[in-house]
Amino acid sequence: MNTTGPLTIALVMATPGTGWGGMEKHTADLAAALSERGHKVHLLAHKAYSHRFAESVQVHSLPVQLDRRNPWLKHRLRRALKSITPDIVHAQGNKAASLVGSIPRTSGNRSTRILGTLHGTKSSHRAFNQLDGVIGVSREIESAVNHPNKRLIYNGLKDKEPDSPDPNPGFPIPRERPLLLAAGRLEPVKQFDRLIRAWAQSASPGTLVILGDGSQRSQLESLISQSGAGDRILLPGHEPRVLPWLKAATACIISSSREGFPYIMVEALRAECPVLSTPVSGVRDFLPDSAIASSDSVEDIADLVTANLGVGDSTPGSLSARFQSSFQRAAEQLSLETMVSKTEHFYRELLGANATGR
Template identity: 30%
Template sequence: MNQHKKIALLVINCLQGGGAERVVLTLGQGFHELGYEVHVLRFKPLIEYDLNSNLNYHILKFKPYKLIPGSQRRDKIFAHAVDKYILKEIGSPDIILSNLDRADSIMSNSEMPNIMYVIHTTLSLSHQANQTSESHKLKQKLINRYSKHPCICVSKGVQEDLINYLGDITPITTINNPIDKVAIEKMAEAFVPDYQNYIVHIGSFKEAKRHDILLKAYAQTDMSLQLLILGKGKLKREIEALIIELGLEGKAILVGFHDNAFPYVKNASFEILTSNREGFPLVIAEALAIGIPVISTDCQSGPGEMLPAKNLMLTDDIHSIKEKLSQAMKDPNQFKSDFDDSLLPIKVAKKYLEFMDSHK
């Protein structure tokens, strides 16, 4: 370990197949390009991505601590163990970035300096299921957590949501997620899919992605292009059943989860996103990085910050999505948009450091 290098530490629960997990690896590369020694600390061993060899990886398992009664007490005890581990195995990081709920909960109990939260999603919507008699308690818990350190939101919509939901409780800014254009272009050449003339959709099989609305809208078009759906998740059976119910066998095809989906994107006529909530949808920026047209629902945060108005559709609206799908199938190129170079990893990492320096 080089004692002269500055240290960046990124903390996340695991590296299992989500957008935030991929952001951690890409942002780590940005800090590496700035000359930092970069460490990733996770609390579960799960990995579904090729790990960037420029980064150092650590696991401190949370599972044994689950036996400790009381979530707050448990998090405090585990946070103490995390601090000891960081100081012993990593050193004194110049910047610590906490990602997603589990890490945020732990790091809010940490005594380490230089911590910032990276807010990947609209908190009010991700905690919507808890809008019960417990909602006031939950909100207070989140205020206590996120007021302890500065917050970096991945889109303007996420920042507005945090302030509206929890109040102006901490220094806060928006820095969009990093996109490694060079790496994506290279990965997109890995193979050529066995499909031609198709639309691609990439997203976990969960409610927010609204695969149901996508399929119902697609069923109302002339289906002149096949629809390839990449992903996995708990709603897979319902999606398979809906494909059969709508008579879309052979037209809408579930291709499974791929740790490298970029060849499917590169060879698509266009990409579609139909979510009713997002933070900063990586799939849009990544498609733009390899020059593929994208149409998307105009959900609360993300798509409208990357795409022109003509590429956007109403959320949860089968008719709106059908109309845009039909237009794109006739002429995908009318929905081409430019990639924003300010999303390159080294430029995004610099913005993180500038924000931290201004709030020390």
């Protein structure tokens, strides 16, 4: 078994090629960083993602838009893995874990170790029971998995290059403060409709900006015009340069009904921007209790905003002061370097131990 030298790693991602979210970003960042460390990295995924990955990553197209039980998909996966003979097969998400778990290790590299990363809470995690190891991206997710060989590894971001200038955002940043920032796909799971209603109900002055695009844009625009706070809510569209906004914002807010481990929280804390959130997975590990809503209801989100951004004693300066320990912990634990090092160490552990059996 290869336990010390460069590894051959096959990352399997089974999303259908129609979107780009946290799991896809995680996989692209991990693939590029592993390749930079000298490993031979292969990506098995939908062909639509080919241009999103580093040139050093060899991409193998799979028809993952098909059902996970589809025999043609399984055949293509089995053929690709046989040609690669990887030391590590790393599945990203439930569907990928189900696919790689169904491939018998009867050909190619018999010492291959198979693991999966669970990016969100599911009703069943049975697909991961067949694997040699499991990674959970938050404490809640890791605790929910019943597997003898599991690890908690947070998502991380690459450190900004020193002295590199921040690009200007495509849309002018408002001057009014407080400035509350939300960012993400304009889709139901993000619950931006509740955030808009909550902002209108809250006692906070200032401006709410929601960066992103998606299927709910027209619905949200109508809601904003009906909210009575339309002059204090902006919907600029997709903004690839989020960092200048985070540096300018009084706080960032997450209004989602569910998240695995929110990348926007990682980005915000690394930029030393306070984060307010609904009680989704991962936030309790890094945010103070006063920054987490009791639920994801409109009323509780409004109460959260009022308590942290409303008039009175809760000034932006005092809000930032309450987050100093969060900023420090994020700097220590939420870097890409830490994420990749822990993942690589887990690979070595799996290769150095006997398979747990399937």
